[in-house]
Amino acid sequence: MRKPPGASDNLTAYTFLLPWLFGFFCLTLGPMLGSLYLSMTKFNLLSPPNWIGLSNYLAIFTEDSTFTRSLTVTFTYVFLSVPLRLIFALLVAIALNKGIRALGIYRTVYYLPSLLGGSVAIAIVWRQLFEGTGVVNQLLARIGIEGPSWISHPDYIVYTIVTLSVWQFGSAMVIFLAGLKQIPADLYEASEVDGAGKLRQFFRITLPLLSPVIFFNLIMSIINSFQAFTPAFMIGDGRGGPLDATMFYTLYLYLKGFSYFDMGYASALAWIMLLIIAIFTAIVFVTSKYWVFYGDGKEGR
Amino acid sequence: MTMRNNLSRLARHLIIILIGIGMLYPVLWLVASSFKPNTMIFTNTSLWPAVFTLDNYINGWRGLNDVSFSKFFMNSALISVMSVLGNVITCSLAAFALGRLEFRMKKVWFALMLVTIMLPYHVTLVPQYMIYNEFQWINTYFPLILPKWLAHDSFFILLMVQFIRGIPRELDESARIDGCSQRQIYWRIILPLLVPALITTAIFTFIWSWDDFFSQMIYLSDIRLFTVQLGIRSLFDPSGQSDWGALLAMSTLSLLPITAIFLLFQRYFLEGIATTGLK
């Protein structure tokens, strides 16, 4: 089955890859290398950059306490929101896959929050819900709990943002739904004949056959969550406050580059982020050999 | 037995509806508030407006400088549709190559494709802006649409790669025996089986282009080119007299097209592997 690719195969493949290659070389590669260069300069955006070698990186690791805090906030966010979002999305997708009426309406209802994206409206609504006298605390008060001001206390605001990201689980759900549709129905019928219960079917059929899609959602959620910017920008004060509780990594990077006129430093931050994300992605790829099953007969990558 | 079935079905509906209401509450609040007079939006927080007004919609729709929201909606729709076409075509091409074909340096390209989305976009913004400026494409839709025609969204490439890898390889093998070229395999076998992923890509691209704000704001200056999101942000100035009512009203309206798109297209998920292709 595995034969070395011939010249004509190469040609065909590269024809298919052409648009992407073209975009990569014309639009992406230049700016990426540019930012790598800038990360070794002092560049205030408005005057020419000065080469300072690795000083930016040195400063980030030795004397920048905001960097450390922003990493903590970001990691908290990633480790909470990624699993919660995916589990929630998977459960809802299975519930809304088939077998009941009005599926279309239900799916739309569950997807609606994600349609709002990072709009201004969502910031207004979220504040309204989670402020000290908001709806959430009114509900809590009924069961005798006096809730804090979720959107303004530095100890809690990150959880408010996690809630927002879990609430907007729609895109992950849709991808799970599409994945579920790829699972041949006769597999379930066959196992039903064998007398397998729903739970057994879920672990024996659904999970393994869905694993390429779970893998995809996991990778993308990790990448996107590490780069989360809009929720912190909209729910927080846009400057990482209160204290540094909403100082997500990309927000810090953005503030450094555009508000504090230190694009060289921001570029260095960006490349550190790239490394962190790459490490996590690589880990998922390596482990995927053990838990992702492809229909094309090749195990993992 | 049927009695128990009915009961469990009812329970399932009930649970879905209850959670759904919780999910939907913030959206309902948004819609309800868009019908309240400006001064009552933050003071009267009940879902049902005590005073019902359409002023927010009328004021908001006027838009900016004689360019009304109808124009913004047209512009957003144009950008979104063009982006959808671009992404569906070029990402599926790239995904076919990376997911199905064997060729030299495949792993390198695959890794690079992923790496490109790992760098936060704020730092590549300025150099990228310079490139588009070089082409004199500032204040046009090219910077917003062109990347989609060059398979710039690795998200969708990887999505399709994952789906393609879920398609049994025996199908291509038998097609090849029947004398199909790779291009024919792509067109006759892979694409039809990829429909759920293509629909997903189409829906997401449409919605995400529709919701995008930052790049639209950076690249568009002419009000006649403004999009819905730019129009909405223009109603909002925290230090000034933000027209909150109009903002919520236009946000509600901006939800309508994308909700409709989702509602219409989600049913294509229902057609799984059994009904598409494989004939």
Add this chain to the structure above:
Amino acid sequence: MKKSMLALTLTALMTVMAACSGTSGGPAAGGESTKSGSSNQGVTNTTQPAEGGEASGEQVELRVMWWGDQARADRTNEALKIFMEKNPDIKVIGEFAPSSGYFDKLNTQLASGTAPDVFFLGGNVVDYAKKGVLLDLSLYIDKELNLKDMDKAMIEYGTLDGKLQHISAGANARGILINTTMFEKAGIPVPQDGWTWDDYAAISKQISEKLGKGFYGTYNFTVDGFDIFLKQNSKQLYDMANNQLGFAEADIRPWFDYWQQTSEAGGVVTPELQVSNPPTDTGKSLLITGKVAMTLAASNQLTAMQGLTQDKLTLVQVPRGPKGTGVVFESSQGMSGYAKTEHPAEAARLMSFWINDPDAAKILGNDRGVPVTAANRTLLEGEANEVDSLIYDYTSRVSKQAETEPFAVSYNLPGFSEFSKLAETTVQEIGFGRKKVEQAVTDFYGGTVKIFDSNK
């Protein structure tokens, strides 16, 4: 069918590819200009499309960019239209960005050498002047640019490093914004000009006590009132003449102590509420909802605030320190030219029109603050409504005060946005009990010095 489709896509891509390689490798060029910062390329490029549309004759194209909301966009465009009628040789292209993204956009354009000929700046003008991207307007004074009727203080404010780089488009005076309805409810007389900080603390406490839980005397304006406090004590934020910090650690400690004590006494909103309902966000301000009675605000904010509430608002002068109120007329925002503009004279004409033309003044109103020329102020005062009159009454009281107690105009620190973030964090560290005042102030001063050194 299938083949033609593919072929079509590929041909389309080939065409674009040809276009790409035709311009000697786009990305390389982009990377290059980042490195050398040689953005002249970009400048010539932007003007090319303009020359392409030669049909409009000898007209000069002038790009102007501002931020704000819908209402401001309408007014500004109307004023620009009149400018074009009066100056048929100039075609103004208005560019407008929502406030949430304005400076990102401006910075991107400046970095790539494509900034508009004229753009608006706020207190951050110092940062831009330091980086040499602003046009020196000195050459055009008394020619294209008529400043005869402009307030001296405003001209002085726009003169940075000895060069005129900024023309104020509206002035403000900060004061204490008061919700008088709350004072009535509490049965406390509304404060008068000439009060002191001790009065302020006592009144804040009284309001909180009289009105009970959930009501507060004042917002915490440690950060916004920082420079006023310094001036009241003969210091300043930024000593521009000597390019150094205008204060020492010991100078600011009492200010932080004052707020800590007032907070402990119960007169100040909780730090949580200050975050969830910031005083600067007119939609959420607790002054509007009748929960907080006083805060520091710029005079032109009264219009926006009053429009959102039934309660009656008014402005009173800032409490006095050893040297007086420390409040002068300040530019709320203004226009600067782009250093690389090809039409500096036309840019100067536009600015001159903006501040002097009575028709423009009537359209623009007080949107960006009161006019900076005496003639236009008189003009608008004649047509003022009730709220506007309150503002004029207040600003004239400030002017009168300034005659007897003059204060120099003050500038923001270079690196101001980073500094103000640090200041706010410091206040929150104290408020949320993370640090003692002494420690917080020491850290704050250390941080300030660091920010200043990397931006001066």
